[in-house]
Amino acid sequence: MFDITVTTQFSAAHQIPGYPGACARLHGHNWKIEVTIRALTLDHLGMALDYHQAEQMLFPIISELDHTNLNDHPFFSDRTTTSENVAFFIHSRMKQALGNDLQAKNRKLSLMAVTVYETDIYRTTYRETDG
Numbered sequence: 001m002f003d004i005t006v007t008t009q010f011s012a013a014h015q016i017p018g019y020p021g022a023c024a025r026l027h028g029h030n031w032k033i034e035v036t037i038r039a040l041t042l043d044h045l046g047m048a049l050d051y052h053q054a055e056q057m058l059f060p061i062i063s064e065l066d067h068t069n070l071n072d073h074p075f076f077s078d079r080t081t082t083s084e085n086v087a088f089f090i091h092s093r094m095k096q097a098l099g100n101d102l103q104a105k106n107r108k109l110s111l112m113a114v115t116v117y118e119t120d121i122y123r124t125t126y127r128e129t130d131g
């Protein structure tokens with residue numbers, strides 16, 4: 001099997017109400033995102049999935065968050081904007097995007113993991129399987 005990973009980033013503000021420290025106040029990050037997709041076979045070009053196709057699926061999801069205050073996004077109306085919940089959001093949307101893509105469906109591509117770097121040294125990975 002083959003795992004491909006695309007990396008992107010967005011800039012956004014957030015705050016974590018109730019956090020016992022500075023993160024409770026509005027502040028911003030350049031959030032770095034890694035999305036890993038697994039293919040069991042290669043296509044006729046020898047690709048698990050064209051990186052560009054993966055980027056195209058990811059682009060609208062990231063655009064929705066870029067240059068916003070994450071706390072204003074409806075997904076986070078009942079969740080905090082931690083790296084964990086941001087990873088969960090991107091995973092949910094990316095899973096939907098793969099599910100709606102005929103080629104991805106036919107080729108049984110699966111979303112393995114979404115990693116969110118809140119800073120260079122802090123990151124969270126969300127995955128549905130323990131593989």
Ligand SMILES: Nc1nc2c(c(=O)[nH]1)N=C([C@H](O)[C@H](O)COP(=O)(O)OP(=O)(O)OP(=O)(O)O)CN2
Nearest residue numbers: 016022023027029081082083084118119121122124
């Ligand atoms: N498990 C988690 N822990 C923390 C999260 C999180 O999402 N998941 N988030 C925060 C804060 O949002 C915070 O922004 C994290 O970064 P920060 O402490 O600001 O990092 P810095 O390196 O910039 O810290 P400085 O000491 O201010 O330089 C906290 N924990």
Ligand SMILES: [Zn+2]
Nearest residue numbers: 023027029118
């Ligand atoms: Zn933060």
